[in-house]
Amino acid sequence: MSDANRPEKDAAAAAKAGAGAVGTPDPSTPQTATEAAHEAGSQHVPTQEVAGVPTGPDGRTPLDVVDVRTGMFGAAGSGDTSGYGGLVKTVAMPPASERPYGGWFDEVVDILAEVLDEAGVAFDDAIEKVVVDRGELTLFVRREHVVLVCRSLRDDQDLRFELGLGVSGVHYPGDVGRELHAVYHLCSVTHGRRLRLEVAVPDADPHIPSSTSVYPGHDWHERETFDFFGIVFDGHPGLARIEMPDDWPGHPQRKDYPLGGIPVEYKGAQVPPPDQRRAYN
Amino acid sequence: MGIEEAPSGILLTSLEKFVGLSRKASMWPVTFGLACCAIEMMATGTSRFDISRFGMEVFRASPRQADLMIVAGRVSQKMAPVVRQVYDQMSEPKWVLSMGVCASSGGMFNNYALVQGVDHIVPVDIYLPGCPPRPEMLLNAILALHEQVRQSPFGVNREAAVRAAEEAALAATPTSQMKGLLR
Amino acid sequence: MTQQTPHASAHIVDEGAEGVPTFEATGGDWSQIAEEAARLGEERIVVNMGPQHPSTHGVLRLMLEIDGETVTEARCGVGYLHTGIEKSMEYRTWTQGVTLCTRMDYLAPFFQETAHCLAVETLLGITDDVPERATVIRVLLMELNRVGSHLIALGTGGNELGATTIMTTAFTAREEILKIFELITGLRMNHGFVRPGGVAQDIPPGALDTIREALPLIRDYIGQLSDLMLGNPIFKGRLVGVGHLNLAGCMALGITGPVLRATGLPYDVRKHTPYCGYETYDFDVPVSTDADSFARVVLRVEECYQSLRIVEQALERLQASGPGPVMVADKKIAWPAQLAIGSDGMGNSLDHIKEIMGTSMEALIHHFKLVTEGFRVPAGQATQAVEHPRGELLAHLVSDGGTRPYRAHFRDPSFNNLQAVSLMCEGGMLADVVVAVAGLDPVMGGVDR
Numbered sequence: 058m059s060d061a062n063r064p065e066k067d068a069a070a071a072a073k074a075g076a077g078a079v080g081t082p083d084p085s086t087p088q089t090a091t092e093a094a095h096e097a098g099s100q101h102v103p104t105q106e107v108a109g110v111p112t113g114p115d116g117r118t119p120l121d122v123v124d125v126r127t128g129m130f131g132a133a134g135s136g137d138t139s140g141y142g143g144l145v146k147t148v149a150m151p152p153a154s155e156r157p158y159g160g161w162f163d164e165v166v167d168i169l170a171e172v173l174d175e176a177g178v179a180f181d182d183a184i185e186k187v188v189v190d191r192g193e194l195t196l197f198v199r200r201e202h203v204v205l206v207c208r209s210l211r212d213d214q215d216l217r218f219e220l221g222l223g224v225s226g227v228h229y230p231g232d233v234g235r236e237l238h239a240v241y242h243l244c245s246v247t248h249g250r251r252l253r254l255e256v257a258v259p260d261a262d263p264h265i266p267s268s269t270s271v272y273p274g275h276d277w278h279e280r281e282t283f284d285f286f287g288i289v290f291d292g293h294p295g296l297a298r299i300e301m302p303d304d305w306p307g308h309p310q311r312k313d314y315p316l317g318g319i320p321v322e323y324k325g326a327q328v329p330p331p332d333q334r335r336a337y338n
Numbered sequence: 339m340g341i342e343e344a345p346s347g348i349l350l351t352s353l354e355k356f357v358g359l360s361r362k363a364s365m366w367p368v369t370f371g372l373a374c375c376a377i378e379m380m381a382t383g384t385s386r387f388d389i390s391r392f393g394m395e396v397f398r399a400s401p402r403q404a405d406l407m408i409v410a411g412r413v414s415q416k417m418a419p420v421v422r423q424v425y426d427q428m429s430e431p432k433w434v435l436s437m438g439v440c441a442s443s444g445g446m447f448n449n450y451a452l453v454q455g456v457d458h459i460v461p462v463d464i465y466l467p468g469c470p471p472r473p474e475m476l477l478n479a480i481l482a483l484h485e486q487v488r489q490s491p492f493g494v495n496r497e498a499a500v501r502a503a504e505e506a507a508l509a510a511t512p513t514s515q516m517k518g519l520l521r
Numbered sequence: 522m523t524q525q526t527p528h529a530s531a532h533i534v535d536e537g538a539e540g541v542p543t544f545e546a547t548g549g550d551w552s553q554i555a556e557e558a559a560r561l562g563e564e565r566i567v568v569n570m571g572p573q574h575p576s577t578h579g580v581l582r583l584m585l586e587i588d589g590e591t592v593t594e595a596r597c598g599v600g601y602l603h604t605g606i607e608k609s610m611e612y613r614t615w616t617q618g619v620t621l622c623t624r625m626d627y628l629a630p631f632f633q634e635t636a637h638c639l640a641v642e643t644l645l646g647i648t649d650d651v652p653e654r655a656t657v658i659r660v661l662l663m664e665l666n667r668v669g670s671h672l673i674a675l676g677t678g679g680n681e682l683g684a685t686t687i688m689t690t691a692f693t694a695r696e697e698i699l700k701i702f703e704l705i706t707g708l709r710m711n712h713g714f715v716r717p718g719g720v721a722q723d724i725p726p727g728a729l730d731t732i733r734e735a736l737p738l739i740r741d742y743i744g745q746l747s748d749l750m751l752g753n754p755i756f757k758g759r760l761v762g763v764g765h766l767n768l769a770g771c772m773a774l775g776i777t778g779p780v781l782r783a784t785g786l787p788y789d790v791r792k793h794t795p796y797c798g799y800e801t802y803d804f805d806v807p808v809s810t811d812a813d814s815f816a817r818v819v820l821r822v823e824e825c826y827q828s829l830r831i832v833e834q835a836l837e838r839l840q841a842s843g844p845g846p847v848m849v850a851d852k853k854i855a856w857p858a859q860l861a862i863g864s865d866g867m868g869n870s871l872d873h874i875k876e877i878m879g880t881s882m883e884a885l886i887h888h889f890k891l892v893t894e895g896f897r898v899p900a901g902q903a904t905q906a907v908e909h910p911r912g913e914l915l916a917h918l919v920s921d922g923g924t925r926p927y928r929a930h931f932r933d934p935s936f937n938n939l940q941a942v943s944l945m946c947e948g949g950m951l952a953d954v955v956v957a958v959a960g961l962d963p964v965m966g967g968v969d970r
Contacts, residue, residue, distance in 0.1 A: 148921045151901045221775050225930040274775030300600040302416045309450045317450025331612045369575045373966050374627035384692035399575040417601040451605035
């Protein structure tokens with residue numbers, strides 16, 4: 058069915074039909090913000106950059122490539138004749154931001170640098186990179202300094218991130234050497250600000266100093282992150298499993314742990330668990 | 339012999355029927371709420387739906403005094419031994435109502451954390467679908483269960499029925515071996 | 522010699538079950554406490570309360586060491602309702618995620634839905650494109666939901682003290698709110714109504730009048746409930762001065778919601794970092810400085826009235842704006858058909874079916890792909906804070922550019938707030954543990970997710 062068959066359709070209908078391939082830019086769709094976000098999210102990273110060591114002018118990694126995906130449907134060895142089998146895509150998270158970060162972000166980073174300097178730690182030693190994306194500030198902290206950074210953020214009167222809202226984990230198996238990320242959410246009631254700390258550690262050595270001495274409320278959150286991701290928080294008062302039974306093997310929310318579904322049987326037919334069905338990714 | 343012919347004020351029946359009738363009319367469920375369905379179960383107990391119309395408003399906190407376990411919600415791997423322990427503590431005869439799709443089959447959560455149906459742990463007498471089932475649906479399931487309870491055998495008949503059910507279950511084809519159409 | 526197990530029934534020996542993993546729910550903490558108690562040989566009693574207990578607010582387990590009637594140590598055991606929702610969300614599209622996250626804290630479904638959708642909208646960069654009407658409907662539903670959730674908190678709290686009338690009154694009032702939810706979403710609980718980009722449907726005709734008629738009734742029931750509780754000397758005797766937790770304790774433990782506001786700090790995400798246009802609504806954040814369980818009850822009642830104020834304002838806005846779009850215009854995100862119950866009782870749009878089956882194959886492909894595969898979300902992460910009835914809810918979503926979340930994490934307020942149990946209970950009486958836990962109002966579905 059071509060557009061010639063229905064010339065009376067308005068632009069919206071044409072956009073509806075034309076948008077079959079999601080992700081293809083369509084000029085008739087009123088979607089400027091999404092397109093900008095697509096660019097920022099860098100879905101179209103050239104693949105050759107992954108093989109080499111991608112370094113920018115200042116020696117920083119310009120793009121945070123976390124994974125490389127092949128194919129279209131997530132199924133391997135099924136004799137995919139769709140032609141999508143040769144597809145190679147990189148998965149990249151938003152890169153380190155350049156100054157000015159905008160808003161209060163510059164101020165917070167400056168004051169933090171000052172406070173860290175007073176404590177005898179250079180800013181670049183403690184903070185790997187600063188990412189400002191979608192109006193949210195993320196500080197990537199090197200693990201040995203995470204307690205100092207937390208304490209500085211909590212105690213300095215111009216920072217005052219006094220509310221530790223929790224810790225969770227994210228597992229990037231493709232990000233070699235930085236597989237496990239712990240994400241901390243902090244909130245400043247005094248100044249009305251929120252920021253995110255991220256600490257990346259290798260799977261082979263998943264140790265991060267515990268932040269419970271600064272934010273006692275992170276106790277259960279760190280236990281949960283240990284339970285689900287196997288990140289060991291050194292110095293935690295009692296790092297035991299919290300959600301799963303004590304004798305549970307493995308850390309269930311890692312990417313290499315299957316969803317764990319069992320086939321559902323109905324009238325003798327078997328419905329496979331969700332992680333073993335054909336999927337689009 | 340009809341009632342008309344008997345002296346007035348006397349009703350003749352079998353002991354089995356009488357016991358079934360009295361069991362049906364005074365069931366005591368155990369307070370066993372797990373998740374979303376537990377809230378609907380509590381709503382069934384309060385004024386708009388009013389389960390006391392069926393003589394069941396007394397939810398017993400102790401399983402030893404209860405004869406109906408309403409498994410209301412998703413059963414996790416960690417909770418499974420507890421569910422079984424509560425069931426074991428209840429005195430015979432006892433019935434299990436699997437309320438909601440999570441308790442019946444795992445529902446939408448086919449993953450590592452959940453037991454895919456409470457019938458893996460305890461024998462279930464009646465399944466109630468829904469996510470969560472409306473209080474009216476719970477009432478309907480309870481009424482259907484009442485009918486089951488009323489007709490349940492007693493004494494030696496019960497022993498025979500239990501034995502027959504067990505033999506039939508042993509002889510039956512397991513679901514895993516049944517191959518056929520989805521019908 | 523057989524191994525001692527804490528189960529009522531001995532382990533069944535079954536050859537057929539070999540290789541099948543078995544897990545026990547007794548927990549490491551419990552073994553530790555029991556062993557230590559045996560070693561010391563002191564006269565102290567270790568009491569296990571839950572996970573199946575009528576006064577622990579769900580499947581919460583408390584391990585209490587008591588000396589006479591005084592609690593010397595209190596620990597919580599959670600995880601008995603762990604459902605793996607966060608992991609399941611990684612295997613479903615962004616839209617389907619709504620259906621999963623609504624079941625986390627089942628007493629406040631709209632808050633998880635809205636937090637999830639706002640975070641997805643941030644990731645997509647379409648926050649400003651969401652129609653005003655959809656946002657107002659979200660606010661309306663959330664505030665009604667806050668009233669419903671607080672009513673359950675008060676009702677079950679009363680029931681745990683043995684006051685069944687409080688529970689029946691609260692549930693009767695909640696039914697009025699559930700009738701509204703059912704009218705708008707079709708469901709009493711677990712709605713899945715708020716979708717990325719807007720809401721599933723516009724409110725049905727006549728709904729505004731129904732809500733307006735229901736509001737005085739709800740207000741009346743809340744009045745009855747507060748009369749029943751706040752002037753009652755027995756109720757006050759059980760709650761006043763019990764479960765004390767001051768501001769320093771709250772800030773250290775990251776506790777938010779009515780528990781924090783009972784210490785005098787007016788921290789409310791709706792005022793602090795407004796979302797859904799809350800800065801344009803006129804409402805107050807009630808605070809108290811008593812920091813005890815009774816103050817929390819008073820605050821919850823006050824918050825119900827404040828929420829009803831917001832509901833009235835939302836109703837006015839919906840009335841003034843009239844029918845309009847409730848989903849973003851972007852056809853790559855919004856579902857193509859506006860579904861409605863037809864005369865055949867099925868939820869189909871006949872015009873849409875005529876188009877996709879008869880005239881436009883591209884539209885059919887688009888519809889199929891959008892529903893099965895979902896829309897792509899650019900890589901990155903977003904965190905959305907929402908003022909949940911129990912405190913601050915954070916939805917942290919990570920996207921890798923696919924049609925499904927790479928990671929979804931919900932920081933549930935109940936999970937965090939439960940950490941305060943030992944602080945609030947130790948040194949108090951055994952009976953006050955129930956009061957303190959009811960004052961925190963944890964919902965285990967949210968705690969364990």
